[in-house]
Amino acid sequence: MTKISIKILSISILCLLVMAGCGNQKSDAENSKAILDTISLSNKDFALAYQDGNKIVATSIDTMKQISFGGATNPAISPDGSKLAYTVKDTAEHTGIWVADMENKSQSQLKVNSDHYDQAVWSPNGGSIAFTVINGKNVWKIAVIKSDNTGYLVLDSASKTHVYSPTWKNEKEIVAQDLVNLYTFDVAGKLIDTKPILSLLGKDFTIASHNRFFYTKDQQKIIFTAGNKDVLHGLTGPSEAVYLLDLTSKKIERISPEGMNVPYVFVTADDRIFYSGTKAPFTQNKIYVSDLKGNSKLVVDQGTNPTAALK
Known part of the structure; x- marks a missing residue:
């Protein structure tokens, strides 16, 4: 991979x-x-x-x-x-x-025809679950299944390209990336939109397979994690942070604070941003919640990979 x-x-x-x-x-x-x-x-x-x-x-x-x-x-x-x-x-x-x-x-x-599947994420009303799965050709794909454990479907099954990190744009559309493009599929597996990541973010960010892209409720902004050029002394590997992209103005704003490494983000359907990150000496991850303006507060003093229900 x-x-x-x-x-x-x-x-x-x-x-x-x-x-x-x-x-x-x-x-x-x-x-x-x-x-x-x-x-x-x-x-x-x-x-x-x-x-x-x-x-x-x-x-x-x-x-x-x-x-x-x-x-x-x-x-x-x-x-x-x-x-x-x-x-x-x-x-x-x-x-x-x-x-x-x-x-x-x-x-x-979940009734899935694979020995390896992971990274579940619920649709906005809880009717379906999207996740990553290795298909018969040993390629990572996005799949979807209904919450009653029926209707299992692998999206983009014919392509030989790995696709990672699913999120839900709305109840009928799923977003995923392959390090180069940001794709939107409908729940029947049809590809309905492709956005080159470079054109969205520019050259200042790096994308890895675990980076996720969430559309806001009005679908006018995208919240994502990405590698950056920050130099954080004591951190092994590249630094990452949470960002917000305005699709109209193309402006990118940082959500997580400087000096923190944040590889994981989850955004609820009501636009609350949960993320886990660590500061120097980069040994204990904490969980925070933020609004779209970057007003963050500590939620859990020790933890990673947060996911939240609606209010």
């Missing part, structure tokens, strides 16, 4: 300890369990989910109510806060996405 690979951590497939229905499993993917720190999974009070070391944490926005469990990565909380998608890896090195219903305590794996 080019530049920076999509990160898939080595973890065992899970069956949440409090969840029923595990039965008599036969595969490696169904034999191991995660450890849940609390048994309270009821109510729709969960507004934020993030990674904390080798566990996932789901919490209320004020962090007063919280659950966590190990053995999973890359959380994605649904817009209504009732479901949580996450990536797991079994003993055969297969990666897949599971979805936990935090109200009825059930969980299931």
Whole structure:
């Protein structure tokens, strides 16, 4: 994979300890369990989910109510806060996405025809999930599936080009990039727009496979992460930050503060910008939330890969 690979951590497939229905499993993917720190999974009070070391944490926005469990990565909380998608890896090195219903305590794996799929992201109303998947030709693609686990479809399946980091432009359109172009697909897989990244951003930014592009609610701006030319002493590798591009004026403004390395951003359908970043000595990532004007505040003192529900 080019530049920076999509990160898939080595973890065992899970069956949440409090969840029923595990039965008599036969595969490696169904034999191991995660450890849940609390048994309270009821109510729709969960507004934020993030990674904390080798566990996932789901919490209320004020962090007063919280659950966590190990053995999973890359959380994605649904817009209504009732479901949580996450990536797991079994003993055969297969990666897949599971979805936990935090109200009825059930969980299931997405029905995908691949041994490697990752990076779930919910559509604005929670009706579908987009994600990355390796197809039969060992090429990373974007796929979509309905929230009821039906209708699995690989987008742009005929192309030989890797495509990365899906986001939702709206309920019917999915955005992804291949390091060169920013693509928009409809949910039926039709390519409906192509924007050269260089023409959008200019030469001052570098793009890697994990960089994501989110359209704002009015679809007039794009929020993204990218590598920059900042020199941050003590940081290994290039520095990254969160930026906002005005598609009309072509002006780019920085959202995350200078002196911080920010490789991950998530934008809710109501235009709240969540990102994880670290400052010198670049050892502990924290999670922040910002508005479109760059007014940021600290949300979580230790964590990465935030994803949030709607208010």
